[in-house]
Structures are given as C-alpha cells and as structure tokens.
Amino acid sequence: MVRLRIDLGYDGSSFNGWAVQNGQDCRTVQGEVEAALRLVLCGRDPDAHLPHLVVAGRTDAGVSASHQVCHLDVEEERLARCVGHMRMTPVEALQTRLQRMMPEDIAIHRVRIAPDGFDARFSALERTYVYRICDDPSSWDPRQLSYVWQTDRRLDEAAMNRAAALTIGLHDFGSFAIPNPGGTTIREVKTAHWSRVERRPLIAHPQGERYRTPAMESGLLCFTIVADAFARNMVRSLVNGCVQVGLGKRSVEWFAGKMATPKREGSTGPIAPQGLTLEHIAYPADDELAARAERIRARRTL
Incomplete structure (x- = not known):
C-alpha cells in the first residue's frame, strides 16, 4: 500500500457537505471524489478494495474550501495502472485523470505520495x-x-x-x-x-x-x-x-x-x-507527522 495526499478545493453551495451520508442519496464532495477514484483505480473489478478518503476537516453543507486536504491508501499495482499510454509517473497520471473527471465545482490541486506518518486529519497543526x-x-x-x-x-x-x-x-x-x-x-x-x-x-x-x-x-x-x-x-x-x-x-x-x-x-x-x-x-515537518497524530488522538482536557 502507498498513502497519497490529495489537495483540493470546492464550491460548497451545491453539496450536502464533505462527508458521504449513509443511506441518503445526496451530493457530497467525498462522494464525487471517491466515485472518480473508484473508476480510475478499480474499474469494474467487483473485488477491488474501494477507495476511502480521510479528510483534514469535514465541512458542512454549503461551506466551501479553497484548500482542503485528504489522504488515500491505494495498492501500488492499481496506482501503476493509471499510467496507461501517458508518459508520466503513476501519481502524475492519477492527478491528471482526476482533474479531467471532476465536476466544475471541485478542483484537484495536487496529488503526491504522503511522507511516512502523514494523516490528513490527525497530523494537522x-x-x-x-x-x-x-x-x-x-x-x-x-x-x-x-x-x-x-x-x-x-x-x-x-x-x-x-x-x-x-x-x-x-x-x-x-x-x-x-x-x-x-x-x-x-x-x-x-x-x-x-x-x-x-x-x-x-x-x-x-x-x-x-x-x-x-x-x-x-x-x-x-x-x-x-x-x-x-x-x-x-x-x-x-x-x-x-x-x-x-x-x-x-x-x-x-x-x-x-x-x-x-x-x-x-x-x-x-x-x-x-x-x-x-x-x-x-502540517508540521515530515519527521514530526507521526508524533503529532499520536498526540491529537488523545482526549483533550482543560
């Protein structure tokens, strides 16, 4: 498995927030991005490990983001298949394909391999x-x-x-x-x-x-x-x-x-x-990411 960091932005006016709503048929940012990832990475494979995004901060319905961050764990073999006939690295190929597939109200800014210990949610400063x-x-x-x-x-x-x-x-x-x-x-x-x-x-x-x-x-x-x-x-x-x-x-x-x-x-x-x-x-420096995530997972008190 390789962990990818995805930086993106979106106009939240037509979304029912970031997070997929279980049992509800409503448009969400997570739902749109995961659907595109599923198509690019898994195709029609019914046994594939479906992509799941972990986000830095869930936004409510109607709230926008000029800079949001999420991460995704993906099998290296599936990532490599993104290249196809393109002359670029697998990560660059995934970024290009996602950018072309996004609706007009979502922008994929960058996809990159995350450093060791990175967690989009818990590593954030x-x-x-x-x-x-x-x-x-x-x-x-x-x-x-x-x-x-x-x-x-x-x-x-x-x-x-x-x-x-x-x-x-x-x-x-x-x-x-x-x-x-x-x-x-x-x-x-x-x-x-x-x-x-x-x-x-x-x-x-x-x-x-x-x-x-x-x-x-x-x-x-x-x-x-x-x-x-x-x-x-x-x-x-x-x-x-x-x-x-x-x-x-x-x-x-x-x-x-x-x-x-x-x-x-x-x-x-x-x-x-x-x-x-x-x-x-x-986020902190790369060598502090894991320690930051561990501290934030602890329950807070005054």
Whole structure:
C-alpha cells in the first residue's frame, strides 16, 4: 500500500457537505471524489478494495474550501495502472485523470505520495477558516452569492473584535459547538479577528474616478479564525454570536458569559453556511507527522 495526499478545493453551495451520508442519496464532495477514484483505480473489478478518503476537516453543507486536504491508501499495482499510454509517473497520471473527471465545482490541486506518518486529519497543526460578510447593500456583488453572506445592516467591527478576542486560547466551546460521539468541545484558538477588506481599485487611471474598477472583495467584513481543530458548527456559531454583538442585539458581556459557561441553550446557533470557506491546513515537518497524530488522538482536557 502507498498513502497519497490529495489537495483540493470546492464550491460548497451545491453539496450536502464533505462527508458521504449513509443511506441518503445526496451530493457530497467525498462522494464525487471517491466515485472518480473508484473508476480510475478499480474499474469494474467487483473485488477491488474501494477507495476511502480521510479528510483534514469535514465541512458542512454549503461551506466551501479553497484548500482542503485528504489522504488515500491505494495498492501500488492499481496506482501503476493509471499510467496507461501517458508518459508520466503513476501519481502524475492519477492527478491528471482526476482533474479531467471532476465536476466544475471541485478542483484537484495536487496529488503526491504522503511522507511516512502523514494523516490528513490527525497530523494537522491548525486549520484556517474565513467567514465573509457584505454589510453594505449598495456594494453587493451577486457573483459572490456562494461564498459571501449578506446583511442590510452595518456591523460594528470594533465590538465584534472585542467578542472575538475572548475566544483566543484553550477553551471549552460547548456554548458554540456540538461534540462528536466520545469527543469534547475543547479547542485551542490561535487567531480570531474581524477585518474589513481595503477598498482598492483593480485599475487606477489618472484621468478620473470613472475608470476605477473595484477589486471583487473590496469592503467585505471578514472573520479569520485559526485553531488546532474545530468542533461541529463551532465557527458558524461563533460568527453568529459576533454578528449579534455587531448588530447591537447582544453585548460583549453576553458573549463573555457564553464563553464562561460552555452550555448550549439555543441563542447561539450557526449562521448561514455560504459565507464560510476553509482556507488552509498547516502540517508540521515530515519527521514530526507521526508524533503529532499520536498526540491529537488523545482526549483533550482543560
């Protein structure tokens, strides 16, 4: 067996999340990629070991990823068959075939042999998510429909940052997340802040303002959060809590109370998914991958 690392991205708007749903006939990213892998690697062999992807972070329905990572274990003989008449290595051949087979809303960025000890999920050091909001109806761009959330009320960025700062560090996010079976909602947030994308022109012309075309994301309010891992609904629920503060419906003190008492009580459910994008997965040096995976498998405590 050889372990492969696959880097990919996708527009989540037409997917029912990353993971295949047992017993449900719905479109998922995992389902699309595994179906292509099955065709390339197994053909019509009924006895073949069907490909199974292990992903760095499962995304919910409607959530996109500009950079997702997964791994796959495959028999070397099956990998070698990918070459066919192409003059390239088996891994390059698999990457080429997958890229040609993907639907328009999935992009295979790279396929490579994973280093020893690599586990897409457990070896990861941190994940970075960004939630994008347009809070100025006059500048709304309909092309952003699948990855930007829109509101017609201007948000208080300073108040939202005071709330977001409370999330940094090792906390139990039980007020904002749902634990996996046998798991916890304890996570370490390394970065959490709101910032507005600078309004800048795509073209600056000396003859006048009418020639200034704004860059596509100019003026958007973006929440960037980096953590070692995230519990289910954690990012979207934290965003919703911050937005309630930004709208003046809740106070920063209310948010602090939610952080201090990790208990779900209905006021901090997840915001709409379309504003959220998984942007980056970071891994340690190759010689630290196995040790990192072993540490992360342990149950966390405060």
